[in-house]
Amino acid sequence: MNISIFGLGYVGCVGAACCAKLGHHVIGNDISENKVNLINQGKPTIIEAEIENLVRDAHDRGLLEATMDYRYAVHKSEISFIVVGTPSSKEGHLNLNYIYGVARQIGEALADKDEFHIIAIRSTVLPGTNAKVGEIIADVSGKVRGKDFTVVSNPEFLREGTAVHDYMNPPLTLIGTDSEYAERKFRELYKDIPGEFVSTDIEVAEIMKYVNNTYHGLKIVFANEVGNICKALGIDSHKVMEIFCKDKQLNISPYYFKPGFAYGGSCLPKDSKALRTLAHDLYVDVPVINAINPSNERQKKNAVDIIESKGQCRIGILGLSFKSGTDDLRCSPIVDVAEVLLGKGYEIHIYDKNVRISQLTGTNADFIAAKLPHLHEIISDDLDTVCAESDVLVITNKEKEFAEVPQKYPHKCIVDLVRQFTELDYDGNYEGISWGNINANPAQDDKIERTMVKTEF
Ligand SMILES: NC(=O)c1ccc[n+]([C@@H]2O[C@H](COP(=O)([O-])OP(=O)(O)OC[C@H]3O[C@@H](n4cnc5c(N)ncnc54)[C@H](O)[C@@H]3O)[C@@H](O)[C@H]2O)c1
Incomplete structure (x- = not known):
């Protein structure tokens, strides 16, 4: 396959050398004459393990060349990778000027190219960039996205120091695309790269790198905070985290x-609180561990806010215990939500087939007596009665019987706290707590088979 790579820095140089090793013909492009000259002398533009031999080899086999002529690069290739820098401003905003600059150059070159062209964004960019790049290219070239060209998001997961190895052995290959043709081409391009090939929505692919890297940061600071607590107790933190990682x-x-x-x-609220208090008593500062509970409380408030936003006063809570299949109400987060709503004067109806008030004992009974003393007046073991008497139905766990609720009550507001459905055909107002509306719109696509499917992770 003939490919061009715009940006011959760290990621671009590794990508160019590795693509050539996979047998593709690569044309590198950069605004730096020095980098272009280095590649044309068979030398890498960066220092990195294995890269020298790869670049020399690719150059000697005639599979790698570089140019400052962006028209030549586009005209002689079917896929153009954008791998230019995306530095951040002091406030954390991304500077996308280099990306948009390359998009304009590719647009100019495409104006007089007849063949379909794929542009792949390899740089790390925020959701929405793919669409903007497509607009710029269409604007400058006069060509039509989907007919003459397409833009794919193909984030890079390599780490400096092991970049070549990471490129050749990625955890997965990810593309975000709305083009079946591009997906086929990318499967072919990466057919010799191991790991799962994942093709998904463009914006899902665009946000992945940020989610990954933020989580990697979270892992590091969590391990460090655990380490600092262990150190203060004279416990070997490496033994602790080694055992932690054995639980798969x-x-x-x-x-x-x-x-x-x-x-x-x-358990979770009690034990994480105990660790926070232990750290406090040891004078060990653990900002990330301390932030877990406020974030959890915030999610309860989010649930209240969403329910209130429906503008209805009769609220049906489907499931009261802290998870399905138990009558344990202790620290059940929906109990807090019900308590807040009752305090605000909402009419609450609760269904939970596992909760029998007369059978609650010990701390379980004490907890609910303190939080919802009049629970016996508002709880029912008849799901249909609760649904009929409520305008907003709040689904709090994945009991199978809740899957039928939208079909049976097609005009109610549904607030889904657990992603009970992946897709549903529903006239009512549906909202997930941390995802948007998943209503399938029959007017948009008649081909979608409209069944209510439960999410399986
Ligand atoms: N470095 C990493 O470990 C890593 C890993 C994964 C993803 N990324 C992402 O990949 C992107 C590139 O990172 P990098 O470290 O390779 O950057 P870099 O600064 O090393 O390289 C960028 C290159 O783009 C060139 N360039 C700028 N404008 C150009 C234009 N109009 N035409 C052609 N070339 C142009 C620059 O001269 C430079 O050589 C960034 O978005 C980065 O966040 C980096």
Whole structure:
């Protein structure tokens, strides 16, 4: 395949050398004459393990060249990668001038190119950049996105120091595209790269790098804060974190990574509070660990805000315990939400088939007596009665019976705290706590089979 790479810096140079190693013909482009000359002498523009041999090899085999002539680069290739810098301002805003500059150059070159062209953004950019780049190219070239060209988002996950190895062995290959043709081309381009090939929505692909890197930062500061507490106690933090990482069911796993409602129950709130208090008593500052509870409380407030935004006063809460399949109400976050709404004068109806007030005992009974003393007046074990008497239905857990609610009550407001549905055909007003409306619109696409599918992670 013939490809061009705009930007021969750290990522561009590695990408150019690795693509050539995969057997593709690569034309590098940069505004730096020095970098272009280096590539044309078979030398890398950066210092990095393995890169010298790769660039020399690719150059000697005639698979790698560089030019300052952007028209030549576009005309002689079918895919153009944009790999220029995206520095941030002091306030954290991205400077996209280099990206837009290259988009204008590619647009100029495409004006007199007849073949379909794929532009791939490899730089780290915020959601919405792909669309803007497409607009610039269409504007400058007079060509039509989807007919004459398309723009793919293909974020880079390599780390400096192990860049070549990372490029050749990525955790996954990700593209965001709305073009089936581009997806086929990228599958072909990367067919010899191991790991899963994931094709997704453009904006999903665009935000991934930020989510990844922010999470990597979170991992590091969490481990450091645990280490600082352990040090103050004379415990070997490396032994602790080594064992922590052995738990592949709850610790290092997809578990708990589903945006949704606040956590609760008898253990998580209590134990994380105990660790915070321990750190406090040891005079160890743990800002990230301390921030966990306020964030959890904020999510309860978000639920209240969404319910209030519906402008209705009869609220049905479907599920009161802290998760499905239990009658444990201790620290159930929805109990706090119900308490706040009752205090504000809302009419609350609660359904939970597992909660029998007469059978609640011990701390479970004490907790609910303190929080919702009149629970027996507002709780029912008849789902239909609760739904019929409410205008807003709040789904708080993944009990199978809640999946039928939208079909049975097609005009109510549904507030989904657990992503009970991936897609639904619903006349009422649906809102997820941490995602938007997933209503399928029959007018937009008749081909979508409109079944209510439960999310499986
Ligand atoms: N460095 C990393 O480890 C890494 C990893 C993953 C992603 N990224 C992202 O990749 C992007 C590039 O990063 P980098 O470290 O390679 O940057 P860099 O500064 O090393 O290289 C950018 C190159 O683009 C060139 N350039 C600028 N305007 C140009 C134009 N109009 N035409 C052609 N070339 C032009 C510059 O001369 C420079 O050589 C950034 O968005 C970065 O966030 C970087």
